[in-house]
Structures are given as C-alpha cells and as structure tokens.
Amino acid sequence: MTTTDPTTSGSDARACASRRCRRAGGSDGLRRRPALPGARLCGSCRRALAADLAALPGLHDDSEEHLILPARQAGLPRVTGHRPQAPPVSEEALQARHDTVVRLAFWARLVLEEAGTAPKPPERTVPALAAFLGRHADVLAALPAAGTAADEIAHASTALRRIVAPPRPALVPLGRCVEPGCEAEVSLPGRGGDDLVLRGPMCGAGHVLTPRQWLLLNQRQQTPRDRRQRTSRDKETA
Incomplete structure (x- = not known):
C-alpha cells in the first residue's frame, strides 16, 4: 500500500x-x-x-x-539639581x-x-x-x-x-472642516498620542482647529435631539 x-x-x-x-x-x-x-x-x-x-x-x-x-x-520625571540618569x-x-x-x-x-x-x-x-x-x-x-x-x-x-517606521494610528473622522469654504474631513488619531497633544484635530487640507473651532465642530455634529437635551440641562442648572 x-x-x-x-x-x-x-x-x-x-x-x-x-x-x-x-x-x-x-x-x-x-x-x-x-x-x-x-x-x-x-x-x-x-x-x-x-x-x-x-x-x-x-x-x-x-x-x-x-x-x-x-x-x-x-515616562521619566525631570529632576533638577541631580546627576542625569542613564538614557x-x-x-x-x-x-x-x-x-x-x-x-x-x-x-x-x-x-x-x-x-x-x-x-x-x-x-x-x-x-x-x-x-x-x-x-x-x-x-x-x-x-x-x-x-x-x-x-x-x-x-x-x-x-x-x-x-x-511604526504604523500610524487609525484616524477617527470628526466631520467637515469649519473653516469657511473648506469641505475637507477633520480627523484625530484613534489612540490619541503626541499628534493630538501637539496640534489637535486637523483637516485633510491642513487646517488645524483651535479649541473654539473644535467645540463648534462638536456642536455641528450633534443631532437636534442632542441640542434640545443640552438646552434643557442648561436651564435646570441655571
């Protein structure tokens, strides 16, 4: 066999x-x-x-x-007045x-x-x-x-x-850019990191959003129901 x-x-x-x-x-x-x-x-x-x-x-x-x-x-703390640690x-x-x-x-x-x-x-x-x-x-x-x-x-x-060349984190889409006349997508690194800390959200055309613009973008993404609930909460705490 x-x-x-x-x-x-x-x-x-x-x-x-x-x-x-x-x-x-x-x-x-x-x-x-x-x-x-x-x-x-x-x-x-x-x-x-x-x-x-x-x-x-x-x-x-x-x-x-x-x-x-x-x-x-x-994650090493900065210590002044001491001998520098080994890198x-x-x-x-x-x-x-x-x-x-x-x-x-x-x-x-x-x-x-x-x-x-x-x-x-x-x-x-x-x-x-x-x-x-x-x-x-x-x-x-x-x-x-x-x-x-x-x-x-x-x-x-x-x-x-x-x-x-570590892989870049996945980008999370946040919506359209708030700059006048710009229709590019705004995104953030999916895991945060240095890019988020250093520059904040940025659109595909290169516009870096200020904290105020970021808030405006967030408000734009809210549904009418979200806005009504927010207004109701603001009245209750006033």
Whole structure:
C-alpha cells in the first residue's frame, strides 16, 4: 500500500513550505503554490526571501537611532539639581536587533554545513550575514527547513520595520472642516498620542482647529435631539 505525501499535488510537485504561502493558500495545503525545482519555496516566497535579506542591513542600521527612548516616552520625571540618569533604552528595538543577528547567524551556519564548496564564513554582522545568505539563497531555499528560514527572516524584517517606521494610528473622522469654504474631513488619531497633544484635530487640507473651532465642530455634529437635551440641562442648572 502506497501513501500520498500531503504536501504534493497531483502533478507530483512539492508545495511551498513557507507559512506566508500557506496563509495565502488558505487551510487547504494543496492550494499552496508549488515549490521551485530542487527547492522548498515557491518563486514568490523565494523572491520575498531575497527582498527581506536585501532590506535587513538598512533596517538594522536605521533601527540604531531608535535605541534611545525620548524621556517623555520612557515616562521619566525631570529632576533638577541631580546627576542625569542613564538614557532609557528601547527594549523592543534592542530585542529586534539582537534577534536579527541570532537568526541570520543560525541560518548562515546551516548553509555553510550544506554547501559543498565550503564558502568562507561571514562576519557576525547583519550586513555580512545578510549578504552571505543572499549569495547562497538557492542553498537556503533548498534546505529541509527552508520554510522556517523564510518565515524567521521575514519576522526579523517585520520587527525592524516596526521600530524604524511604526504604523500610524487609525484616524477617527470628526466631520467637515469649519473653516469657511473648506469641505475637507477633520480627523484625530484613534489612540490619541503626541499628534493630538501637539496640534489637535486637523483637516485633510491642513487646517488645524483651535479649541473654539473644535467645540463648534462638536456642536455641528450633534443631532437636534442632542441640542434640545443640552438646552434643557442648561436651564435646570441655571
């Protein structure tokens, strides 16, 4: 009795091993893209792996600027007349940078063991490790654990991108601008933050609302029933 490999299709092609490809294909493993000949990754995931490796040196270098947290973000009180404290370090940035080196070094060691030409080991730096893995991406993509390699390198790239360029908070629409002749939408960051504290609501045309204009906008958004209830409460407290 013969058994069928669940990762192969009717054409006897091995399915891509990357979790990114599995997510794209849904829960049915047979719908995943077939791996390239002699590899464990499909063409799309193989290109994504190469793109992540090419981007990692720059992301790792840029993330160094985010290692030190601003005092207001770290929540440190200002104390005068005392020796300044050591600058607060971003644990998230520190961890992301460390993980990147560890992951790349691990996969570079496996590629060294697998490669028959015995290439020169790279230095333990992100630029050297990423360049080494990029030159030997075909060997990496053919490893039995190529799917895990692609996923870990993608995870390292994503973690550094979040440090270098964190996602902007979602904007909450507040209505049309109160400036005469302006019909642009006024919005606020959904989670507040520094943008709200520093400038307040702003419309798409660039008008920053003053507190008085903000109140006017809020009154404009109220329904007639809201206004009647407010007027009633004002009379009761008068």
